[in-house]
Amino acid sequence: MKFHLEAFDPSTKARAGRIETDHGTIQTPIFMPVGTAGSVKAVHQRELKDDVKAQIILGNTYHLYLRPGLDIIQKAGGLHGFNGWDRPILTDSGGYQVYSLAGTGRKINESGVAFKSHIDGSVHTFTPERVMDIQRVIGADIIMAFDECTPYPCDYGYARSSMEMTHRWLERCCVRFDSTDSVYTHRQALFPIVQGSVYKDLRRQSAETIASFEREGNAIGGLSVGEPAEIMYELTEDVCDILPKDKPRYLMGVGTPANLLECIALGVDMFDCVMPTRNARNGMIFTTEGTINIRNEKWKDDLSPIDKNLGGYVSTFYSKAYLRHLIRSDEMLGAQIASVHNLTFYLWLVGQAREQIVAGNFLSWKKGIEKKLMQRL
Amino acid sequence: MKFHLEAFDPSTKARAGRIETDHGTIQTPIFMPVGTAGSVKAVHQRELKDDVKAQIILGNTYHLYLRPGLDIIQKAGGLHGFNGWDRPILTDSGGYQVYSLAGTGRKINESGVAFKSHIDGSVHTFTPERVMDIQRVIGADIIMAFDECTPYPCDYGYARSSMEMTHRWLERCCVRFDSTDSVYTHRQALFPIVQGSVYKDLRRQSAETIASFEREGNAIGGLSVGEPAEIMYELTEDVCDILPKDKPRYLMGVGTPANLLECIALGVDMFDCVMPTRNARNGMIFTTEGTINIRNEKWKDDLSPIDKNLGGYVSTFYSKAYLRHLIRSDEMLGAQIASVHNLTFYLWLVGQAREQIVAGNFLSWKKGIEKKLMQRL
Ligand SMILES: [Zn+2]
Ligand SMILES: [Zn+2]
Numbered sequence: 001m002k003f004h005l006e007a008f009d010p011s012t013k014a015r016a017g018r019i020e021t022d023h024g025t026i027q028t029p030i031f032m033p034v035g036t037a038g039s040v041k042a043v044h045q046r047e048l049k050d051d052v053k054a055q056i057i058l059g060n061t062y063h064l065y066l067r068p069g070l071d072i073i074q075k076a077g078g079l080h081g082f083n084g085w086d087r088p089i090l091t092d093s094g095g096y097q098v099y100s101l102a103g104t105g106r107k108i109n110e111s112g113v114a115f116k117s118h119i120d121g122s123v124h125t126f127t128p129e130r131v132m133d134i135q136r137v138i139g140a141d142i143i144m145a146f147d148e149c150t151p152y153p154c155d156y157g158y159a160r161s162s163m164e165m166t167h168r169w170l171e172r173c174c175v176r177f178d179s180t181d182s183v184y185t186h187r188q189a190l191f192p193i194v195q196g197s198v199y200k201d202l203r204r205q206s207a208e209t210i211a212s213f214e215r216e217g218n219a220i221g222g223l224s225v226g227e228p229a230e231i232m233y234e235l236t237e238d239v240c241d242i243l244p245k246d247k248p249r250y251l252m253g254v255g256t257p258a259n260l261l262e263c264i265a266l267g268v269d270m271f272d273c274v275m276p277t278r279n280a281r282n283g284m285i286f287t288t289e290g291t292i293n294i295r296n297e298k299w300k301d302d303l304s305p306i307d308k309n310l311g312g313y314v315s316t317f318y319s320k321a322y323l324r325h326l327i328r329s330d331e332m333l334g335a336q337i338a339s340v341h342n343l344t345f346y347l348w349l350v351g352q353a354r355e356q357i358v359a360g361n362f363l364s365w366k367k368g369i370e371k372k373l374m375q376r377l
Numbered sequence: 378m379k380f381h382l383e384a385f386d387p388s389t390k391a392r393a394g395r396i397e398t399d400h401g402t403i404q405t406p407i408f409m410p411v412g413t414a415g416s417v418k419a420v421h422q423r424e425l426k427d428d429v430k431a432q433i434i435l436g437n438t439y440h441l442y443l444r445p446g447l448d449i450i451q452k453a454g455g456l457h458g459f460n461g462w463d464r465p466i467l468t469d470s471g472g473y474q475v476y477s478l479a480g481t482g483r484k485i486n487e488s489g490v491a492f493k494s495h496i497d498g499s500v501h502t503f504t505p506e507r508v509m510d511i512q513r514v515i516g517a518d519i520i521m522a523f524d525e526c527t528p529y530p531c532d533y534g535y536a537r538s539s540m541e542m543t544h545r546w547l548e549r550c551c552v553r554f555d556s557t558d559s560v561y562t563h564r565q566a567l568f569p570i571v572q573g574s575v576y577k578d579l580r581r582q583s584a585e586t587i588a589s590f591e592r593e594g595n596a597i598g599g600l601s602v603g604e605p606a607e608i609m610y611e612l613t614e615d616v617c618d619i620l621p622k623d624k625p626r627y628l629m630g631v632g633t634p635a636n637l638l639e640c641i642a643l644g645v646d647m648f649d650c651v652m653p654t655r656n657a658r659n660g661m662i663f664t665t666e667g668t669i670n671i672r673n674e675k676w677k678d679d680l681s682p683i684d685k686n687l688g689g690y691v692s693t694f695y696s697k698a699y700l701r702h703l704i705r706s707d708e709m710l711g712a713q714i715a716s717v718h719n720l721t722f723y724l725w726l727v728g729q730a731r732e733q734i735v736a737g738n739f740l741s742w743k744k745g746i747e748k749k750l751m752q753r754l
Contacts, residue, residue: 042709044714301448317461319453319459324445329414
């Protein structure tokens, strides 16, 4: 993996770059659609390419390990072969999922986490080493270190000891990763994760520790878990200022369109979030004019395209009234249209941000569009 | 609407023709995907055209009348404008739905049916005249007469009196239809429906009555409702022999791939059925090699395409193992892939049948492929 910085915004900390992987180039800042179980919900791989124009998608270690399982993924030549997505993939380590999904039966100690599958109750153990081995088999281009993602709120003592264990686990992840080879013909990069909950001193300490590992990119985890946005922005800025400038910075699980622009301005290069697809299924539509609750009466006979400014089949072919009808009728096509549309909007937004950074006009563009994005239509 | 017969199979009663409508040509025999509420479940309009190669789709009067409602459909310029499907559409009259869905609150008498909406319990009345008016507004190219669809089994007395009422309703449908104009710029054709349950004499009587109305096409309703396939075939043959040769014959709600071939051989030109999409959602996949239950263990690591003989994105891009994973994981993409694939298969099957009829080779082709189709892989 290589990262090239191409432009810096003169008025903010925003930057435009490109990440080169063996599955192709990612232009940053970028948003990564979430494909937890090997599928971006309700979206065909062809639509991800042609309509959404996704450059990289996410997979989840916990989910893919449990189902379909490693033997099938390996037989398919990794996740790329299994789901047919031949562009870059990033896998989350499952640190978050073993806490949230397999919550009841889990036991955590220094060696790792024992947990029960949310599918069949079977017992499994994730250690930092095991999670590296699993992500080798899944074969994503970028893989994540195994961490503990603390909930919000979280007391200082727990946040500190958890962060320290995450750092020790990172050391073990690196040793294992560096002593093993790719299972397939393409290379993989390992990103460590900054933790430390909402505590500035912990976040700075974690950022310094993570930076000292000198991996190919760095992630910020444990934010956007319920804390106020202002705190998230402050901590993100602090951490970005410490993380090396010449490596991509990935803010995990963020966020709204406004969150993305704010954090791009702080120096973040990569984002993922289930919001565009999850909210799509509930009828929340992000457009270039503002946010729409398509279930509202006011759209019932609005025959204008979902978003005529966005281009692309789904956003211009279908009307708001038709989408409203489908969502209210629980027709699957409603979720499909809304999901493709929202993702198309997210990828459009980061693409526009990139253009504006390159043009040196990011800040004034951001101020103009933010007002629109925050609007409830 | 015009119907041209182009070829007759020398060994069966199969025929190849084309129906010309103001929204384009339909090559018969044809299968029509069901889009009850204005959407073929889980399938984009673009996919219906480019992948499935559907030539005509169905809508349902009962569903569309209740939601989104006639005012919205009319404002959109009819169903074509509302859902963006610019090829031919056929609407079912809602006769079947007011019985099956609005079953509890309904009251039937000579004038029509009062029923409660399955959505909000509101009370509505369908009369033959009202159903014509509604279908004028929905604006399908082919609309259906309002009938009573008898259940199976059904005693002879009820079947006869119901059929007789259906005939009287047909007279009222025709009067109303012929005294009104299209709401939009394209023309509409009205198809009457043969009823008579499983009773040969009633079916023949109904076919003769329906034929005497000399409409542009004729339908056979009330079959494939639970009776043995052999009885369905016998009655279909009897009825086809009576219905005029120079008009399209539409067998409603049929059926399996084998049912289609058998009934094409008896002289049926048009079919619809929810089977390819409904069964797709449950993991039943129709292929050129036989039928697959994709949930079965045996497909878990079968990385071959869903159906390499079929062509088209969905059937060749995705593997059986990936589809199995998606269906078992309740990922929407599983239903999407399976639905597009099964419909592609159905359209391929009737397209092949047509080619074989034109080539004069239908019967021997049918014998060869039927064995495969009946196979459970
Ligand atoms: Zn999120
Ligand atoms: Zn059926």
